[in-house]
Amino acid sequence: MTTSLMLQRFITGLSAALALSATASQAADLNARDFLSAPAGTSIGVLYLGNEQANRFHGAADPVGNARLDVNALAYRQIWFSDICGRLCTPQFVMPLVEVDARLPGAAERERQSGLGDPQVGGTLFFVDRPEDRVASGLLTMLTVPVGEYDSQRPGTSPGANRWGATFVFNYTRGVGEKWVLEASLEAQLYGDNDDYLGMTLEQDPLYRLQAFASYDLTDNTYGALRLIHAEGGALQLDGRVLEDTRQRYTQLGVELGHQLSPRHQVMLALSHNVDTDNAFHGSQALLRLARVW
Numbered sequence: 517m518t519t520s521l522m523l524q525r526f527i528t529g530l531s532a533a534l535a536l537s538a539t540a541s542q543a544a545d546l547n548a549r550d551f552l553s554a555p556a557g558t559s560i561g562v563l564y565l566g567n568e569q570a571n572r573f574h575g576a577a578d579p580v581g582n583a584r585l586d587v588n589a590l591a592y593r594q595i596w597f598s599d600i601c602g603r604l605c606t607p608q609f610v611m612p613l614v615e616v617d618a619r620l621p622g623a624a625e626r627e628r629q630s631g632l633g634d635p636q637v638g639g640t641l642f643f644v645d646r647p648e649d650r651v652a653s654g655l656l657t658m659l660t661v662p663v664g665e666y667d668s669q670r671p672g673t674s675p676g677a678n679r680w681g682a683t684f685v686f687n688y689t690r691g692v693g694e695k696w697v698l699e700a701s702l703e704a705q706l707y708g709d710n711d712d713y714l715g716m717t718l719e720q721d722p723l724y725r726l727q728a729f730a731s732y733d734l735t736d737n738t739y740g741a742l743r744l745i746h747a748e749g750g751a752l753q754l755d756g757r758v759l760e761d762t763r764q765r766y767t768q769l770g771v772e773l774g775h776q777l778s779p780r781h782q783v784m785l786a787l788s789h790n791v792d793t794d795n796a797f798h799g800s801q802a803l804l805r806l807a808r809v810w
Contacts (some may be wrong), residue, residue: 520717521629523665525637528625532611535635537805538642539708541802544728545745545803546685546699546718546728546729547729547743547774547784547786547803547805548697548703548729548731548741548743548772548774549557549602549689549697549699549729549731549739549774550551550687551640551652551654551687551689551699551769552590552641552647552650552652552689553597553604553642553645553647553652553795554597554647554660554809555597556597556604557596557597557598557808558596558765558810559594559595559596559597559807559809560594560597560598560804560807560808560809560810561592561595561808561810562587562592562593562594562805562807562808563590563591563592563593563595563643563775563805563807564590564591564592564593564738564749564803564805564809565589565592565634565800565803565804565805566586566587566588566591566802566803566804567586567587567588567589567636567675567802567803568586568587568589568797568799568801569585569800569801570583570584570585570586570790570797570798570799570800571799572585572797572798572799573585573621573793573796573798574793574795574796574797574798575621575761575794575795575796576760576761576795577621577622577761578622579622580646582773583618583619583620583623583756583797584618584619584623584671585616585617585618585797585799586616586618587588587614587615587616587617587618588614588615589612589613589614589615590593590612590613590614591610591611591612591613591633592610592611593608593609593610593611594608594609594762595607595608595639595725596608598788599766600677602793603641603642603643603645604642604645605639605641605642606762606794607638607639608637608638608639608640609635609636609637609638610636610637611632611737612632612633612634612635612653612664612675613630613631613632613633614631614632614633614664614675614679615629615630616628616629616673616675616677617673617675617745618672618673619679620672621694622675622740625634625799627670627672627673627676628673629665629667629670629674630672630675631664631665631675631676631696631706632663632664632665632676633664633665633676633677633802634660634661634662634663634664634675634676634677634681635660635663635664636658636659636660636661636683637658637659637661637662638656638657638658638659638683639656639657640654640655640656640657641654641655641657643655644688649691650689650690650691650697651686651690651691651709652687652689653686653687653689653737654686654687655685655686655687656682656684656685657682657684657685658682658683658688659680659681659682660680660681660682661680662675662676662677662678662680662681662708663676664676664677665706666678667680668712668714668715669681669714670690671710671713671714671718672685672719677710678710678711678712678713678756679707679708679709679710679718680708681705681706681707681708682705683704683705683706683752683810684703684704684706685700685701685702685703685727685751686701686703687699687700687701688700688701691709693752694733695732695733695748696731696732696762697729697730697731697732697733697739697758697776698729698730699727699729699736700726700727700728700731701726701727701728702724702725702726703724703725703726703727704722704723704724704725705722705723705724705725705750706722707719707720707722707723715753716754716755717742717746717754717755718752718753718754719752719753719754719756720750720751720752721749721750721751721752721763722749722750723747723749723750723764724747724748724749725745725746725748725749726744726745726746727743727744727745728743728744728745729742729743729744729772730742731772737775737776738773738774738775738776739741739773739774740771740773740774741771741773741774741796742769742770742771742772743768743769743770743772743786744749744767744768744769744770745766745768745770745788746766746768747765747767747768748763748765749764749768750762750763750764751763751764756761757781761793761795762795763794764794764795765793765794765795765796766781766790766792766793766794766796766798767787767790767792768789768790768791768801769788769789769791770786770787770788770789771786771787771788772784772786772787773785773786779809780808780809780810781806781807781808781809782805783804783805783806783807784803784805784807785802785803785804785805785808786802786803787800787801787802787803788800788802789801797808
């Protein structure tokens with residue numbers, strides 16, 4: 517194998533891992549019934565405990581199959597329901613802590629880094645809000661602020677991404693019958709430039725995703741849900757040079773189980789798995805979410 521090809525695979529693997537580890541610290545992934553609203557004046561604190569593991573990287577960057585990934589994330593999200601926007605909206609912020617343990621495509625050894633990820637600020641503006649009918653529609657906008665811990669010589673496992681980002685999610689939620697809730701969300705993740713990526717400038721095309729849920733009331737306090745996430749995009753450029761085989765495509769299927777412990781406390785467990793992946797890590801995800809209404 518030529519030195520240039522080895523370097524291409526290594527940089528491609530670093531770039532893919534950077535995109536994935538940065539995503540792990542974000543809260544772009546929705547959960548079932550996230551857009552069912554609460555009255556103005558309500559405040560909700562949410563704690564996320566997430567893990568993502570992959571024993572394979574599907575793509576040209578890892579032809580021998582040595583890549584491995586293990587990401588642990590702890591994130592706190594604070595949400596306020598308010599009518600300050602002239603209609604219902606939810607100002608919010610997310611503070612993540614991330615641990616990344618990975619053997620990147622093309623790398624000889626594993627790397628591990630942990631620390632503060634890039635926080636996010638933003639909120640949802642509701643266009644439709646009929647909680648009595650379980651009907652809602654809104655636009656979630658989150659700005660990623662590049663203040664997380666970052667190592668320019670080990671960018672693939674850094675908790676922060678050293679770049680601004682913006683995520684836009686348009687959702688429509690509708691209750692069907694007495695027990696079903698169906699949801700669909702269209703999402704765009706936009707990325708600023710990382711101007712210190714191994715001493716070079718990394719650019720990334722937008723990543724577009726569809727998230728869909730079908731949830732069912734098992735009891736008055738418990739629901740189960742099926743989830744689908746499909747993503748396309750995110751191709752990379754380094755110092756203006758297009759990196760081949762970096763456009764991502766993946767499909768995830770999963771299940772969720774949520775339970776209302778009390779009028780103010782809820783717990784939710786989500787499990788998902790990649791069923792189809794191109795140019796990204798192929799693995800499984802687990803999430804435990806704890807919510808407290810104030």
